[in-house]
Each structure stands twice: as C-alpha cells, then as structure tokens.
Amino acid sequence: MNQEDNPTRDHYTTLEVAGLLGMAVRSVQLMVDREELEAWKTPGGHRRISRASVERWIASRRPASAQGDRNFGDAPRPHTQHGGTRLLLIEDSTHFQNLVSMLVRQHFPSVELRVADDGIAGLAIYGQFQPDILIVDILLPGIDGPTLITSLRSHPQFARSQLIVITSLDESQRAPYAFALKGVRVIHKPRLVAELPGLLSQLLPESAPAQKTSL
Structure with a gap:
C-alpha cells in the first residue's frame, strides 16, 4: 500500500x-x-x-471545557435523540461570550454549547464538534471576518450548520461587509437579549424555550 x-x-x-x-x-x-x-x-x-x-x-x-473529551481523529459524535443539539460560538469578547452562554443556558438548557475566542480556534473546534448552529462575530482577531463568513457559506463542510452573525456594528457600519452578510441572519449586539432566544427557537423548533425569567 x-x-x-x-x-x-x-x-x-x-x-x-x-x-x-x-x-x-x-x-x-x-x-x-x-x-x-x-x-x-x-x-x-x-x-x-x-x-x-x-x-x-x-x-x-480548544476551550478548557473541551480538553480531553475526545481524541483527535475520532469520528464526530452522533446526535442523541434528546438534547443533542450543538451550538458553537466564535466570539472574542468575554462579556458577550458570557451573555450568549447565559441566554442559551436559560432558554435552551439541553443545547450543548462550545465557545472559541478567535476564528482559527473556532474553525478547529468546528471540525471536531460539528455544530448544528454556528454563531460568529464578524470582527475577530487574527482572521478576516467577512472572508471567514463568505467561506463558511460556500464550503460544503459547513453546509450542515445554521449561521448567525453577531456584531457591534450598526446597519450603516456594516455596509462595507454587505457582500458577506447578504441573506445571513444578523443580530446587533445591543439586541442580543431581545432577539437571540427567539431566533434560536425558530432554528430549533423541537426545543421549546424555557420560561423567561428576569436577567
């Protein structure tokens, strides 16, 4: 051979x-x-x-929570019938990492969440984790965010994931990135608390959100 x-x-x-x-x-x-x-x-x-x-x-x-849970080269884990949805967040801000994590835990406690703080690490985790939903900031250190998003949309490897872009840029500031964001779900970060749970509920119709409580 x-x-x-x-x-x-x-x-x-x-x-x-x-x-x-x-x-x-x-x-x-x-x-x-x-x-x-x-x-x-x-x-x-x-x-x-x-x-x-x-x-x-x-x-x-890998984030510390992911260390040691799998060996490199293992086949992706099959989805379980109950609570098997996976979500990967690529976001460099600790504040927004914590905010998204809190919203997911509060509204969708059965969803398995992983977090990466830069684009390169996020792509590496993606290959191992195979998420159903990918949430990514358009401005990330060490990688061209718009190019990353364009690649995610066109690469067959990422076709299985639903894509959500979060950004601190308002609508006018996002204009230079319109080529990458066309047709993509975008949430302005000041609207995360109001909009993310509802959008995730649409993407996860089998997952009924938990009762909303005060943040």
Whole structure:
C-alpha cells in the first residue's frame, strides 16, 4: 500500500490539514511559516506536516471545557435523540461570550454549547464538534471576518450548520461587509437579549424555550 494512503502515517499533506481544520491551504502554509506546525519537504519538494503537531495545535486551541473529551481523529459524535443539539460560538469578547452562554443556558438548557475566542480556534473546534448552529462575530482577531463568513457559506463542510452573525456594528457600519452578510441572519449586539432566544427557537423548533425569567 502506498504510504500516502496509510491512515496511520505520522504526517499529513498541506491540503489534508486544510481540510481537517476547515482552513485555506494558504492559512496552513502561514502556520508552518510561523512554526505553529512542524513540517518538512520531500525530495520532490512537497510539504509534509507532522500529525503530532497538528494534534497538539488543536488541543491547545480548544476551550478548557473541551480538553480531553475526545481524541483527535475520532469520528464526530452522533446526535442523541434528546438534547443533542450543538451550538458553537466564535466570539472574542468575554462579556458577550458570557451573555450568549447565559441566554442559551436559560432558554435552551439541553443545547450543548462550545465557545472559541478567535476564528482559527473556532474553525478547529468546528471540525471536531460539528455544530448544528454556528454563531460568529464578524470582527475577530487574527482572521478576516467577512472572508471567514463568505467561506463558511460556500464550503460544503459547513453546509450542515445554521449561521448567525453577531456584531457591534450598526446597519450603516456594516455596509462595507454587505457582500458577506447578504441573506445571513444578523443580530446587533445591543439586541442580543431581545432577539437571540427567539431566533434560536425558530432554528430549533423541537426545543421549546424555557420560561423567561428576569436577567
């Protein structure tokens, strides 16, 4: 059997890592250049990336709540019949991380929530977590938010997820990003408390919101 077809080999191609992490090939190449991933070149000039370094990178970028719950390379967990909905939030503000988490716990206690504080970590978690709903801020550190959103909408890997964009930008400030936001559900952050539970209820018709209490 060709070594490149061996699932137990200790390295990946750049394209394989891009697929695993849900990134562009160029992004993976930049990670190698920054020495975030260990790589070498074959005699033919093809780049090979250490599997162990990819595993370490993913483990280091997961939220603490996700550490140790799965091994890299495991198949995605099947949904349970009760309370199996998954939601991933990619948001760099601790305040809004806490606010969204509180709203989800309060109104949809059976939903499993993961949080990432930057786009690259969020994409890595996405590949492992396979969420039903993805909530993402359009302005994130270390990644072009509009390009990320455009990629999410067009990449087959993300087709299974419902996308919600949250932003501190008002309607006029969002104008430069209209190309990325066309047809996307957008919530202005000052309206999160008022609008997010209702929108999630529409996307999760099988999940009746809990009785609303004072925040």
